[in-house]
Amino acid sequence: MTMDKSFDATAAEARISAEWERLGAFAAGANASRAETFTVMIPPPNVTGSLHIGHAFNNTLQDILVRWHRMRGFDTLWQPGQDHAGIATQMVVERRMAERQEPNRREIGRDAFVEKIWAWKQESGDTIINQLKRLGASCDWSRNAFTMSGAPGAPAGEEGNFHDAVIRVFVDLYNKGIIYSGKRLVNWDPHFETAISDLEVENREVPGHMWHFKYPLAGGATYEYVERDEDGRVTLRETRDYISIATTRPETMLGDGAVAVHPSDERYAPIVGQLVEIPVGPKEHRRLIPIITDEYPDPTFGSGAVKITGAHDFNDYGVAQRNGIPLYALLDTKGAMRGDGLSYAESAAIATRAAQGEDVGDVSAVNLVPDDLRGLDRFDARSRVIEQVTAEGLAVTYLHREIEPETGAEHLERRPVVDAKPIMQPFGDRSGVVIEPMLTDQWFVDTARIVGPALDAVRDGRTQILPEQHKKVYFNWLENIEPWTISRQLWWGHQIPVWYGLEKDDAGKLSWRMNMKPNQQFCAETAEAARLQAEEFYGKPVVVVESRTQAAELFLAAFEGKDQPLPIYRDPDVLDTWFSSGLWPIGTLGWPEPTEELKKYFPTDVLVTGFDIIFFWVARMMMMQLEVARDVPFHTVYVHGLVRDEKGAKMSKSKGNVIDPLVLVDDFGADALRFTLTSMAAMGRDPKLGPKHVEVNRNFVTKLWNATRFAEMNGVRGGGDRPDPANTVNRWIIGETARVLMATDEALASYRFNDAATGLYAFVWGKVCDWYVEFAKPLFDGGDAAETRATMGWVLDQCYAMLHPIMPFVTEELWALTGDRTKMLVHGDWPQLGADLIDADADAQMNWVIALIEAVRSARAQMGVPAGAKLDLIVTEADAPARAALTANAPLIERLARVNTPMDGMAGKGMIAVSAQGASFALPIGDVIDVAAETARLTKAVGKADKDADGLRKRLSNPKFAQNAEAEVIEETQAKLAALEDDIARLRAALDQLAAM
Structure with missing residues (x-):
């Protein structure tokens, strides 16, 4: 099948995604050939959410790790799911009801309102899941979890036991005295009439x-x-x-x-x-x-x-x-x-x-x-x-x-x-109203009693946090921890499993204060269990009623001496979503049941998350899992930066600089976006992203496509075994492939995603698509044609495999088009190549050739030599290895450097010098350039570069700049100055050569 001239990302992404899903390619354990497991828990996006650039960044990094391990044969699970997002979801549904002029939630009552939320969730709640699929996320979608699965009133299709896990933990911690009720000051949102967390407060x-x-x-x-x-x-x-x-x-x-x-x-x-x-x-x-x-x-x-x-x-x-x-x-x-x-x-x-x-x-x-x-x-x-x-x-x-x-x-x-x-004022991030500190009855976790193991686990290395700087944030928050407010005055969420009844005084007589909340508590997993607790406490029949209002009527009747059951009613509040998401690792694996998934995939391996929720979510998962499951939830926490706009500013709707990742996918393809984000994922740095960056990497996708088309036109097919070629060029490229694979493995194992991406870019674009393709052209017409076709097919296969975790769509497409494959690349074998494949002689010779060609090209460009002009190449000095490399590869050098057959001679007037290891050369250019004009051009360029460099030196020497600028800005300025100084040195060297002509 002949390849199209270009890669149609839109058509290919949809088709490939559908095929992956049809085959169950991402199912837990798919492609497993070894006993080791690799588990990643997706930070569950809000069920109301849609894909933003932070999601795209976070999930791309997770997907790279998951695909890399899956191709290496690990029993891999990437667990997807969504958080029920109490306030956000209630707000969305209430707003929709208002738009439709329907009765409000208080008019229809709690049960009917919750039913409306479930209906909305069935209709619109999978938006972000479908968007993640467009990005290429390879989660096991058949296991998609939801933090309200199994809750009362959940419709068909929302079965599960996450609700049971949440309630079980609450009851257990209550019975241990770790969860308690009391009055404390909390952030209060007057619009939603609920307590909210610090994370939901925006200080302006x-x-x-x-x-x-x-x-x-x-x-x-x-x-x-x-x-x-x-x-x-x-x-x-x-x-x-x-x-x-x-x-x-x-x-x-x-x-x-x-x-x-x-x-x-x-x-x-x-x-x-x-x-x-x-x-x-x-x-x-x-x-x-x-x-x-x-x-x-x-x-x-x-x-x-x-x-x-x-x-x-x-x-x-x-x-x-x-x-x-x-x-x-x-x-x-x-x-x-x-x-x-x-x-x-x-x-x-x-x-x-x-x-x-x-x-x-x-x-x-x-x-x-x-x-x-x-x-x-x-x-x-x-x-x-x-x-x-x-x-x-x-x-x-x-x-x-x-x-x-x-x-x-x-x-x-x-x-x-x-x-x-000007004053700093707190606003609700969703309601937009001024938040009030309010003294209210709330439920709390006595975090001081469960924080110790979470601190110890990071101190002793059972869980590592990368980059190291984020450990300080983790330790600082946990070492100064306050009680955690876990109740919310909402209707959507896990209702607190506590029922209230009349208190007893010291003499055992029932007591009740009118208009005051009864404080005799019965905590149980079900209403029936609470009722039995209450009957044992009171020694008489108990009935569970719907509300405090109904209970008050029965309380009054009891005081009037009427013979009837005593009422208890359930706390109307729900649990903070951070409480339920704190159980995400075990709750999604079937806990409290001893499931096979729990035994196999817990503890998980890596959590990829943003720095802004280290204490809101990461620390709470650590505390909760260590208290409940007696183990750490994950072995590594990789904390990535915040994606900023191309000028380094934080993205916000008010600034108008928000980037929609789906627009970038539409314009440039998912692979280009994924590769761009990966190449910017330097540990401890915030990526600076603009459309132009993604466009550049779409060109990389195109480069790989065109190189594959060139190979196809020259009879190259993939799918073969690794060849053992005789030709130096082919031995060299096999060694380069092994070298980049080892570097890629090392980078991914160390979470240096940017190093993996930039290393692969340099190899695929520079070594394969440029040098090797050019070196191979004459070989296709000679006696080495067969081994060159086999070598190029094998090398391209390795390129597809190594790039697949970062750029899954184009590599899957090329894999299918270029050979007779027994399985899709998503389940392809990760290359297993070692340093033994690096041929020292071939490596030295071809890298010498490349260095010489680049030196000649650089000199030509520096001196303004016309591109079409063919120059003599005078060998003024060469040792034995250099001479051997020159002789063996003269045709390549002549064609790619645009020079005539190398000849021995002396440097003279009108010539400039170039060099390679062990050799010196002269290029006669006096007759092909205007020396005076080039001297003037280079002199002007040196002047401008000197001026720019002086400006950067003054900035760096300014104490205020050193004190106030961010470390990243200082480093960028130092790098710009270093690059300018290198340019100045090259320009001055070129001027010296012109002066000597």
Whole structure:
């Protein structure tokens, strides 16, 4: 079959993908010829996701490793799957319901809403899987996993036991006391009305304001306020009856529990321990809070005094915890000021008693929002608080002087001090609304109890993290770990397997506080198991009801003495998706059942992931697997960089520099994109990608295709055994093939993907498609034609095989077109070649020939010799090996260097010198170039290069550049300077030669 003139990537990729899938080419264990296994777990993309350039990069690297091991006969599993993505999926489905003008989720209820999500998943949830197939990802798609498989309500086709694994682990950790419930400060998304993780918070710099307010001392007390300079001299001394604070969130003043100053701050020493009034709220119920000391305030920033609102700021929460300050919640789940709880008068009285040191117990019902602000949006409440404090004269002011332009009259007035300044504000990455620190009831993992083995496993090398620099991130997070919030206030996800019922007091009597959540917990894998637990606890019949509302009616009936079963109801929250994805390695292999897959493929071998989720996912998988399965989840974590645009900027929609990998696939083919990403995957570096880079590597695909067409036109076929040729050229290329294979194996084993790609590029393009094809042309017409055809066919087969993990489509196509094959290349044998195939004599001779041809070509180009001009080649000196190589390969040298038959002679006027190892030559060029014009051209080129080099030297010698520039930028600048200096040296050498002519 005659090859087409060019490779049609679009048609070939679809056809080859379909054939791979039809044959089950990627199935676990396919092509296995050895006992060793190789397992990779795909970082599960969100079920709502579509392929972005980060996915393309991550999955290309995984695929290279998997295909390389599969071709080497390993029993290979690349486990695919998707994460159910709680918030993202709920958002997508709710938005679709709104677009269709359907009733919202609260109107249709939880079960109906979850059913809609499953329907959406069946319809649209495989988008990214199909896109990964377009990229050539060779996952075992028959094993595609989902983190909600087997969950209640899952439709046909979504069977599995991942849900069972998640619930089993929760119950086990609960029973060990590692999972517990409690109130803590969390990131709260008012749009979705749920806690979210730090990963889902996007900190943005936005215009902000800092307001300065006075907190009057209680009872009209005063003190002497003294400020001193660095030398201790008094710069301000005055009597004050207040302490001033600054805040960017005035509405949170309503929940203040204290004002804190640093213990070393002498300005406030006289009033530490006294009470101050919060300057907002009804005057008749003006609330008092204490002045305390803590290490947190910075005496040099602002006034040095900090308001402590423990329920609405993470730093303040720490201060409150250390100092026993009550936590007063101000906001409801939608981000509005609370309207529930006790009246303001009752709440203020309780809070003031607490400030005076009285133990007031649980303050969750205390609502310190004044009646006129209750129910207001938080930002509207902010404006009202500012107005009220300012109107009362308790804003810190300055004297503003203004002159009337017409009359010259002077006006003085007091104005509030308000600093306009940029602030960092947290936003929900999906909702886009401002995130609030909120004190809420949540479920937590006591990570301190399970973190030790995860630290030890990396320290002792059972799991290695590459590059080494990322170990610091891993250790830093785990060594300073906080409890992990695992509950989310959503409907889509693994519902927490805890049921609530009435508590018992010390005497064993049932107790219940109206409007308070019962806290008797029954944790079990099923509702029936929870019911049996409850019956044993209460000693009477128990019924499981749907909601807290239904339970409340039955609780009340129980207190009225009605003889009926006691109710329990399930916690409505679901688990954070990081909890379920933390079980990904074992959950996808059938745990908790002792499956054959679990025995065979766990622990896994390599996790390929981005640096941004080392602590969110990698560390959690380490902790979870070591706690649950008592083994590390993977032996190696390879952390790749972030794909940036071609200028090095982070890609973002707002910048308009996002690159769609599928557009690149459409334009240039999947192979070109994959090769480009691989060649940029230098360990510890961020790739800089632009369409032009991919276009260059499409040319590489074309080069390989054209070389194969040349071979076909000369009767070359693949599929044969390795030949044992006599011709030096053929012996040389076999040795070069062995050399590049050993380098490729070493690079892939060390995760130096870029070295593998660039080495193969240099070999295939430079050695095979250029030099060997040119060297072979005359051999096809002589006595060595048969061995040359056999050698070229064998060499091209090795090229297809070695390139296949990186460029699977074009290599599979060429493999099929060039020989009678018994199997597809995806299951082809990886080459097994050693250093014994390198023929030292052939290697030395042909590399000498190449060096001489390149030297002549370089000299011709440097001196502006016309391409068509054929020059004499004067041999001025040559040792025996050089002379032998020259004699044996004279026809090749003459044709490829565009020179006449080499002849012995002396260098003379009008000649330039070139050299090769053990030999010197002269090229007469005086009659074919304009020496004066070339001298002028080269002189100008040297001047420009000198100027550019001086600019780079100045930049590198600038201390600010050295301090502020990223290491990668400094290295690039140094490399540019080194390249320029090499160019300058060559140009000056050429000028010297011209001057001597």
